[in-house]
Amino acid sequence: MTTMRRRKARTWSLLGDVKRKPSAYEAVTAKFHYHFRRDPAPWELDPEMALNRWYLDHREGSPFNVDDWEGYRDPAKLTYKDYVTLQHERELYVDGLVDRFEAVDHAASYSDGWTAAFASLVVPLRFPIHVLQMASLYVGQMAPSSFITNAAHFQAADEMRRLQRIAYWTQVVANAKDASIATTEAAREPWESGEAWQPLRETLETMLVAYDWGEAFVALNLGVKPAFDAMTNVALRDLARRNEDEFIALLCEEFDRDAARSRAWTTALVRYALERDPALADVVNGWLETWAPKGIAAVEAMGPLFEQAPEPVAGEELVEVAREAQREIAGAAGVA
Amino acid sequence: MPALRRSDWYDLARDLNWNLSYVTEDEAFPEVMSNNYGITPNEKWWGWDEPYKVSYREYVHNQHGKDASVYSVNSVIARSRMFEELDPGWKSAIVAHYGAIAVPEYLAGLGESRMGRFGRAAAWRNMALFGTLDETRHGQIQTYFPYTLLDKEPRMDWAHKALHTNEWGAIAARHLFDDMFTANDAVSTAIQLTFTFETGFTNLQFLGMAADAMEVGDLDFGALISSIQTDESRHAQQGEPTVKILVENGYADVAQRLVDHMFWRSWHVFALLTGLSMDYYTPLEHRSHSFKEFMQEWIVKQFLDQFRDFGLEPSWYWESHFLPELDWYHHALHLGVWFWRPTVWWNPDAGVSPAEREWLEEKYPGWNDTFGVYWDTIGDNLRRGEETKTLPETFPMVCNMCQIPVVTPAGFRAGKLESPEPQIHIHEGRQYVFCSEPCKWVFQLNPARFAGHTSVVDRFLGGEIQPPTIPGALEWMGLSPEEMGQDATNYAWAFEGFEAPGAAAS
Ligand SMILES: [Fe+2]
Numbered sequence A: 001m002t003t004m005r006r007r008k009a010r011t012w013s014l015l016g017d018v019k020r021k022p023s024a025y026e027a028v029t030a031k032f033h034y035h036f037r038r039d040p041a042p043w044e045l046d047p048e049m050a051l052n053r054w055y056l057d058h059r060e061g062s063p064f065n066v067d068d069w070e071g072y073r074d075p076a077k078l079t080y081k082d083y084v085t086l087q088h089e090r091e092l093y094v095d096g097l098v099d100r101f102e103a104v105d106h107a108a109s110y111s112d113g114w115t116a117a118f119a120s121l122v123v124p125l126r127f128p129i130h131v132l133q134m135a136s137l138y139v140g141q142m143a144p145s146s147f148i149t150n151a152a153h154f155q156a157a158d159e160m161r162r163l164q165r166i167a168y169w170t171q172v173v174a175n176a177k178d179a180s181i182a183t184t185e186a187a188r189e190p191w192e193s194g195e196a197w198q199p200l201r202e203t204l205e206t207m208l209v210a211y212d213w214g215e216a217f218v219a220l221n222l223g224v225k226p227a228f229d230a231m232t233n234v235a236l237r238d239l240a241r242r243n244e245d246e247f248i249a250l251l252c253e254e255f256d257r258d259a260a261r262s263r264a265w266t267t268a269l270v271r272y273a274l275e276r277d278p279a280l281a282d283v284v285n286g287w288l289e290t291w292a293p294k295g296i297a298a299v300e301a302m303g304p305l306f307e308q309a310p311e312p313v314a315g316e317e318l319v320e321v322a323r324e325a326q327r328e329i330a331g332a333a334g335v336a
Numbered sequence B: 001m002p003a004l005r006r007s008d009w010y011d012l013a014r015d016l017n018w019n020l021s022y023v024t025e026d027e028a029f030p031e032v033m034s035n036n037y038g039i040t041p042n043e044k045w046w047g048w049d050e051p052y053k054v055s056y057r058e059y060v061h062n063q064h065g066k067d068a069s070v071y072s073v074n075s076v077i078a079r080s081r082m083f084e085e086l087d088p089g090w091k092s093a094i095v096a097h098y099g100a101i102a103v104p105e106y107l108a109g110l111g112e113s114r115m116g117r118f119g120r121a122a123a124w125r126n127m128a129l130f131g132t133l134d135e136t137r138h139g140q141i142q143t144y145f146p147y148t149l150l151d152k153e154p155r156m157d158w159a160h161k162a163l164h165t166n167e168w169g170a171i172a173a174r175h176l177f178d179d180m181f182t183a184n185d186a187v188s189t190a191i192q193l194t195f196t197f198e199t200g201f202t203n204l205q206f207l208g209m210a211a212d213a214m215e216v217g218d219l220d221f222g223a224l225i226s227s228i229q230t231d232e233s234r235h236a237q238q239g240e241p242t243v244k245i246l247v248e249n250g251y252a253d254v255a256q257r258l259v260d261h262m263f264w265r266s267w268h269v270f271a272l273l274t275g276l277s278m279d280y281y282t283p284l285e286h287r288s289h290s291f292k293e294f295m296q297e298w299i300v301k302q303f304l305d306q307f308r309d310f311g312l313e314p315s316w317y318w319e320s321h322f323l324p325e326l327d328w329y330h331h332a333l334h335l336g337v338w339f340w341r342p343t344v345w346w347n348p349d350a351g352v353s354p355a356e357r358e359w360l361e362e363k364y365p366g367w368n369d370t371f372g373v374y375w376d377t378i379g380d381n382l383r384r385g386e387e388t389k390t391l392p393e394t395f396p397m398v399c400n401m402c403q404i405p406v407v408t409p410a411g412f413r414a415g416k417l418e419s420p421e422p423q424i425h426i427h428e429g430r431q432y433v434f435c436s437e438p439c440k441w442v443f444q445l446n447p448a449r450f451a452g453h454t455s456v457v458d459r460f461l462g463g464e465i466q467p468p469t470i471p472g473a474l475e476w477m478g479l480s481p482e483e484m485g486q487d488a489t490n491y492a493w494a495f496e497g498f499e500a501p502g503a504a505a506s
């Protein structure tokens, strides 16, 4: 016998003497961030070294904190295995969608007007989506519990997902209609200097430097992303349908499944925090006072691009879906 | 299948670099999170080009298949008696592995995520996103497997809790991994985690251990780590393009220093983890190579090639310190770990039965004279029933860099060190002890990173550990009496070829 006999363990000792056996999701997620609020510092180096200070200031020191984050659960309860399984299936669906529309040479049916609208509105979206990907990763690496980290990291992956499908379709449209849209410059030039894109770029660049973990989370997932997603998943879907681009419309609907998952874990997290400390509503709302209008300003400036399409979506309509999305998530999160 | 090939559109999804206007580069990529080592503006990083390309759709399709197959091996094996039938030494090797590796792999995801946010080119940030997902996988899969073994082996609890404790090996692991990725900036992480550690050492741990696992019949562990290795070899490729950019911009010295720093540190922890597993814990009949042979084949050769390919030099300590340590360092650690076995969460397998000693002498000529003599004494004590003499009453010195006990006297005895004394260094009035010149050198590279840290021994002497006794320290380390390591075979090795008390030798 190599080990002294002990009572058979039901679960990890750190999960306590639980009556209910934790789920597999919990067993591979709970208490992985042993470094959160570790004494004297998160990392086993000089307690004052730069990255210890960074985490102490921006994570432990964030006003968005509760006594215990370990009780939070992502409503989707995704492990890595679940995530890749889910998205494997969803990507099979999109593969099928692409096949279907490539088989009928859908891109060749684009009118010149819609091609131009696609080029000016859809093609440069790769840049802001990439920023959303970066920002989700920041939330993930700073979050105080793995239940939050993993949800944020999967969200970042979802951003890459839609970015790549847009890149793919950009190439398809380029092959069918206009080779010049499948270049770096066709996206970067408007992103860097197109008038319609500048408020969005300003919002996203400044959001990147909101380093407090709570503010980074609120700015992204309650302020900016809901407005941006409403623009790209709802308004763009409608615009595509009006212009007989069913492929883009279906793609937008598909991406909104990912966005809905983001909204679900976001509202659950805010609700969890407010239950533990109702005073945090003021903290969240304080940040939203900055970031909700920035999200709207970003979307509003994109109005002319929606209006230039052969069958337009009005600027006011665009702003309204973005506002509605922000109101909805704030309401669901309990901070409206 | 979509009609276009990946290469037709892939550049559009990675050429996403732009010039910031509303914030500065320093604000968006602060040095603490992303040290550019003087390579500015960011545009100089935009040519970063990953050698291995994968799209999101390919990633989820592939990874789904990989996970499905590894988890199905696990569920078949969970219903079998495979685990019970494994050799006790091998079980120790995997209990040690899970404790030291599972949660750190998950944390490597934070380092990847940092590169995914603060990497200085979009292509790099994309690759790091896959790395983030990969490491989430590795953390979860390597806790799930031991989780399913909890009822068979309670020590598997350490797969989850080791890093929560102050067990000395856990401190050494944290100190290394925090230095390497959790508390490292994006640029240094690419070179130290991916270029130095993953392309080199995880290859050794995962390929070597996978081969051994298959040999001993641990299909579960074998399937697990070979599947992990396929991810590692992909995301490890973030190092190469980062080194290239440093070299092209005239900062080969920076890359060299980062590699030299982390190579040494990785070597010490791997000697502790893999060295013991390969040369002592793996059953003799299943050892395909010695640890030294593995090191020579996988690490020495690979790094020398890598150095040459990138215009770097072998580390300054290569000939003088590193190669000589291959002959003695892990043997000394093994002796120490076995002697201080109550301080570890696994059951050290002495691995010095007569046949094993013969193998050790053959693989490491001189082993008997340097190390065998200690095992002779331990064996004598055990055969006389004096187990207490084989257990510790004091603590060894611990290195203020690698956090591993100082074993210099053994190196001196082996004729590989000029003195049995450790390296002593005074910095701002405090005395630091190092196990080796290179550990001291790493400290001196960047004292602000390390100076305020205290080792187990510093804490013991500083009165942080109460009561200041062996039992007090064991409790502080989080080891309950049932969890403290014991000899893996209940001293069977000491009686092989001798007449055991109360039983005739066979
Ligand atoms: Fe890994």
Ligand SMILES: [Fe+2]
Binding pocket: B268, B399, B400, B401, B402, B403, B404, B434, B435, B436, B439
């Ligand atoms: Fe050391």
